[in-house]
Amino acid sequence: MGSPTVKTPRLYQQVAEKLVALIESGKYTVGMRLPAERDLASMFSVSRPTIREAVIALELESFVEVRMGSGVYVIESRKRKSRFSDKDVGPFELTEARALFEGEAAALAASMITDDELAQLAETLNEMACENNNDIETHEAADKKFHMIIARATNNSAITSVIEGLWDERERSVLTRRMYQKVRDCGVKPSVEEHREVYEALKAHNAQAARELMRGHLMRVIDGILEATEVEAVEAARNQVTKCRERYSMTRNLY
Amino acid sequence: MGSPTVKTPRLYQQVAEKLVALIESGKYTVGMRLPAERDLASMFSVSRPTIREAVIALELESFVEVRMGSGVYVIESRKRKSRFSDKDVGPFELTEARALFEGEAAALAASMITDDELAQLAETLNEMACENNNDIETHEAADKKFHMIIARATNNSAITSVIEGLWDERERSVLTRRMYQKVRDCGVKPSVEEHREVYEALKAHNAQAARELMRGHLMRVIDGILEATEVEAVEAARNQVTKCRERYSMTRNLY
Structure with missing residues (x-):
């Protein structure tokens, strides 16, 4: 029935891009823990599922590491290359x-x-x-x-x-x-x-x-x-x- | 989301193929009217919407002509070439x-x-x-x-x-x-x-x-x-x- 046609980047991708910008600007540095999920959700005015998707997208791109029960940490990455696929519905x-x-x-x-x-x-x-x-x-x-x-x-x-x-x-x-x-x-x-x-x-x-x-x-x-x-x-x-x-x-x- | 994947020919296509075989065998000759829709439906054990789809497929292939209020007539065609697309859901x-x-x-x-x-x-x-x-x-x-x-x-x-x-x-x-x-x-x-x-x-x-x-x-x-x-x-x-x-x-x- 044709490929999913997504005109604008998915919401989680927009959030992920903003977080990348904050990491690259030095606001969040290597080793730092990102704000709590509920705070990120209110910061970007999105739902918490959207934050989860953004965090996992960042994890896939090696920007962060998720430590269960602790938080999301910015990591030093060798391969911060690509941007997030804009076809991924989640x-x-x-x-x-x-x-x-x-x-x-x-x-x-x-x-x-x-x-x-x-x-x-x-x-x-x-x-x-x-x-x-x-x-x-x-x-x-x-x-x-x-x-x-x-x-x-x-x-x-x-x-x-x-x-x-x-x-x-x-x-x-x-x-x-x-x-x-x-x-x-x-x-x-x-x-x-x-x-x-x-x-x-x-x-x-x-x-x-x-x-x-x-x-x-x-x-x-x-x-x-x-x-x-x-x-x-x-x-x-x-x-x-x-x-x-x-x-x-x-x-x-x-x- | 990928193309519609249809493993077997659609039902109306199977019916259309059978009608083509009957026309080509001389059972229904040029100028003849096909049996009534309800008779075709019971002949092929399919629903009447399926017969309608088959008849329109035959019309598109120039095997028959539909005369409203009268019936479906076998016509002489110059271009009885193709078979029916097997992607057409109807x-x-x-x-x-x-x-x-x-x-x-x-x-x-x-x-x-x-x-x-x-x-x-x-x-x-x-x-x-x-x-x-x-x-x-x-x-x-x-x-x-x-x-x-x-x-x-x-x-x-x-x-x-x-x-x-x-x-x-x-x-x-x-x-x-x-x-x-x-x-x-x-x-x-x-x-x-x-x-x-x-x-x-x-x-x-x-x-x-x-x-x-x-x-x-x-x-x-x-x-x-x-x-x-x-x-x-x-x-x-x-x-x-x-x-x-x-x-x-x-x-x-x-x-």
């Missing part, structure tokens, strides 16, 4: 889009999913459960397979193509891959139970339940990323995560 | 995908649309109303502008990119352009009133109303295509259209 917007669109796809699929497709889903659930103990890449293959079976069950190739495109984007996005890596580093694994609930709703041909469970599952993926990328101490994080949810609670409260 | 699936995804985008946009964006929408409504009396291309520009302002009001570039991709696909698809042409030939113009209702819901920041009005608007676009591509006499069409709606009523009844 995991928050990508997963929000998936929550809305895959929710609707699940609702439509519930009306017409075949026994054969249900059997394929059940098999994929078993793969996911087995592979949760093994390597993460195989698990992710089963995860993608699960979501694509539902997309195809809509019998609408435009819908299938959009959902496949969002998965491709997830794999292509350096920022998204990096943030999912952090989620895995925290020991979080994709929830077989949540996928099973979606499967049960589809099996019952319950469109409304399928929509809500799929949407809820993907909104919890956003929660997982928010928690895993929290820089400050975990205790403090618990309280602060509430604020970051503000923006994404809009999607959550649409029903 | 207007039914495309518009169904738009109904689901743009409905959700409108609901999300309702929470956070700005006064500036609302002003742009109001201006676009005026353009649409003025241009309904003038050339259709300018109208379609205003139509697309309206939908893209709402997509961008989600503040989610993945969502914006998907919706823009579906519009691009609509412009790229020969089949879709041809079927919209038929809608215009019937004198149907995009409804300013339906767009105005969506605008009012957004202005009231009513997510549920915005979703339902946007979805309803696009499902009525599907109705318009079904009616405009009806080959048999209008009176008969009225009764038969009911059947064609079966498949798309699934989407309609999801709430």
Whole structure:
């Protein structure tokens, strides 16, 4: 359906560029800790997820180092070369889009999913459960397979193509891959139970339940990323995560 | 988000190929009328929208001529050359995908649309109303502008990119352009009133109303295509259209 067309640099890129300018101007010097996330958010008038994306973009460019539970430190870098790709949508917007669109796809699929497709889903659930103990890449293959079976069950190739495109984007996005890596580093694994609930709703041909469970599952993926990328101490994080949810609670409260 | 990836030929293309084989085998000869749409649908075990797509694909390839109110006739053609593009999703699936995804985008946009964006929408409504009396291309520009302002009001570039991709696909698809042409030939113009209702819901920041009005608007676009591509006499069409709606009523009844 064509490449994502982004006219202006993404918000996190603008923030990252401003932080680079502050580092290069000597305002933040090597070894210094950057201000706390909430302070950066209010300094640039952006949400905290945007700050997380900017910080990880800076980390990828070797401007800073994230020390869990401590803060974000400016590091001396050999290779401060490139600027940030202006095609990278990032995991928050990508997963929000998936929550809305895959929710609707699940609702439509519930009306017409075949026994054969249900059997394929059940098999994929078993793969996911087995592979949760093994390597993460195989698990992710089963995860993608699960979501694509539902997309195809809509019998609408435009819908299938959009959902496949969002998965491709997830794999292509350096920022998204990096943030999912952090989620895995925290020991979080994709929830077989949540996928099973979606499967049960589809099996019952319950469109409304399928929509809500799929949407809820993907909104919890956003929660997982928010928690895993929290820089400050975990205790403090618990309280602060509430604020970051503000923006994404809009999607959550649409029903 | 990558091109639509279609592994097997689209259903309407398979039907079109079978009809070509029947024409080439001499089963249907030049000047003959093809069986009625409902008979073709049951002959190939497909829905009537699929037959419409196949017939228009055959028309584009100069195998047949559609005489409104009479039937589909095999014609002698100088240029029976190409096969049907296997990338063409067609207007039914495309518009169904738009109904689901743009409905959700409108609901999300309702929470956070700005006064500036609302002003742009109001201006676009005026353009649409003025241009309904003038050339259709300018109208379609205003139509697309309206939908893209709402997509961008989600503040989610993945969502914006998907919706823009579906519009691009609509412009790229020969089949879709041809079927919209038929809608215009019937004198149907995009409804300013339906767009105005969506605008009012957004202005009231009513997510549920915005979703339902946007979805309803696009499902009525599907109705318009079904009616405009009806080959048999209008009176008969009225009764038969009911059947064609079966498949798309699934989407309609999801709430």
